[in-house]
Amino acid sequence: MKEVKAYGAQDKDAPLKEMNINRRDLLDNDVSIDIMYCGVCHSDIHAKLNDWGNAKYPIVPGHEIIGKITAIGSNVSKYQVGDLVGVGCMVDSCQECSACKEDQEMWCENGSTSTYNSKDPHLGGHTLGGYSKVIVVREEFVLKVPTNLETKAVAPLLCAGITTYSPLKHWNVKKGDKVGIVGLGGLGHMGIKFAAAMGAETVMITTSEEKAKDAKRLGANQVIISKDENQMKEHNDSFDFILNTIPVGHDVNPYLALLKRDCTMCLVGAIEPLENVHGANLILRRKKLAGSLIGGIKETQEMLDFCGEHNITSDIEMIDMQDINNAFERVQKNDVKYRFVIDMETL
Ligand SMILES: [Zn+2]
Ligand SMILES: [Zn+2]
Numbered sequence: 115m116k117e118v119k120a121y122g123a124q125d126k127d128a129p130l131k132e133m134n135i136n137r138r139d140l141l142d143n144d145v146s147i148d149i150m151y152c153g154v155c156h157s158d159i160h161a162k163l164n165d166w167g168n169a170k171y172p173i174v175p176g177h178e179i180i181g182k183i184t185a186i187g188s189n190v191s192k193y194q195v196g197d198l199v200g201v202g203c204m205v206d207s208c209q210e211c212s213a214c215k216e217d218q219e220m221w222c223e224n225g226s227t228s229t230y231n232s233k234d235p236h237l238g239g240h241t242l243g244g245y246s247k248v249i250v251v252r253e254e255f256v257l258k259v260p261t262n263l264e265t266k267a268v269a270p271l272l273c274a275g276i277t278t279y280s281p282l283k284h285w286n287v288k289k290g291d292k293v294g295i296v297g298l299g300g301l302g303h304m305g306i307k308f309a310a311a312m313g314a315e316t317v318m319i320t321t322s323e324e325k326a327k328d329a330k331r332l333g334a335n336q337v338i339i340s341k342d343e344n345q346m347k348e349h350n351d352s353f354d355f356i357l358n359t360i361p362v363g364h365d366v367n368p369y370l371a372l373l374k375r376d377c378t379m380c381l382v383g384a385i386e387p388l389e390n391v392h393g394a395n396l397i398l399r400r401k402k403l404a405g406s407l408i409g410g411i412k413e414t415q416e417m418l419d420f421c422g423e424h425n426i427t428s429d430i431e432m433i434d435m436q437d438i439n440n441a442f443e444r445v446q447k448n449d450v451k452y453r454f455v456i457d458m459e460t461l
Contacts, residue, residue: 115139115237119461120246121435122174126164129439132461135174135246138236142189143252147199152244153178153269153428154454156300156361159442161231166385170231176244177203177229178272178455180265183256190253198265200257200418201249202272203408205229205241209254217410219255245438247461257415260422267427270300270453271418273408274428278305279417280409281357281380282312289313291354295334296369298325301359301382303429303452306332309357311424317353319369328451332429340368351375351399359383366403370395378402428453434460 120135140146158175160166179201183193193199206227207219219226227235230243259268278301287293293314295305309316310333318329318337326337338345346368353372356379363386369379381404396403409417421427429452433441441454
């Protein structure tokens with residue numbers, strides 16, 4: 115066991131502060147990673163505040179991890195010391211169930227192990243995330259990071275990136291499709307970049323006039339202001355796919371109206387009750403309302419390679435580790451363009 119520096123909170127009301135945590139000795143399939151950067155995801159804040167009722171303390175958040183491998187176990191075959199790698203939302207799964215065999219480890223039937231806040235099968239207690247100097251992970255859950263991209267801006271791809279890439283691929287978004295991205299935050303800004311890179315006619319759907327300009331800079335061809343009923347009506351029954359990134363419960367009916375017959379709107383943000391869905395909005399024209407959660411390891415690697423090819427990274431604002439409590443407050447106010455990344459040198 116090795117003691118390393120980390121940043122975490124002792125309970126839901128306590129600020130995050132420096133602490134020491136233990137990382138396991140390398141098992142045969144493990145790699146040890148010196149963490150260079152870690153993104154700040156809205157889930158980190160929900161978890162710390164116990165919004166989902168499953169928090170374990172002390173909590174060390176962080177699941178958008180980039181670093182360099184410093185040691186490998188005796189059976190590691192994919193990686194070498196010095197490799198630039200990433201770790202996302204998961205660090206383990208059974209590797210044997212039908213979900214794992216189909217590369218959908220996030221839905222492992224025996225429960226995948228999250229990067230933080232999951233039962234730790236090795237050290238006991240619970241897993242501790244990327245707001246730390248070092249992490250030890252089995253090689254199956256480690257991703258290769260393209261070296262042509264700006265390294266620190268790759269970190270948010272490990273959660274915000276795969277969360278938006280996976281549904282766009284699953285619903286087969288392609289050149290010429292009209293794709294709507296609802297909500298412009300950490301997820302939405304990646305959704306625009308991916309949909310545009312896939313060749314779709316990409317439409318930002320936002321409440322905010324201010325965000326319209328930024329959406330275009332990020333690659334949107336068009337912007338619809340959702341509060342303007344006439345603008346919304348003009349686009350009724352015209353979308354091939356809508357990716358809805360709004361992070362809270364809301365009225366989905368106005369967005370369902372925008373879909374073409376037989377087409378789908380996928381939720382990736384709101385893990386909470388929605389307002390009443392009007393059945394007519396689904397039944398007439400056979401429309402579908404769906405959801406999606408991150409993506410498997412194979413698809414996460416495919417997403418990173420796609421980013422390497424298309425030169426896609428997240429728009430980020432760098433912070434020192436000591437600024438994290440202020441950053442949490444700013445994320446809650448949606449005051450970041452579009453992702454904070456912690457420089458782990460500062461810990
Ligand atoms: Zn996340
Ligand atoms: Zn499994």
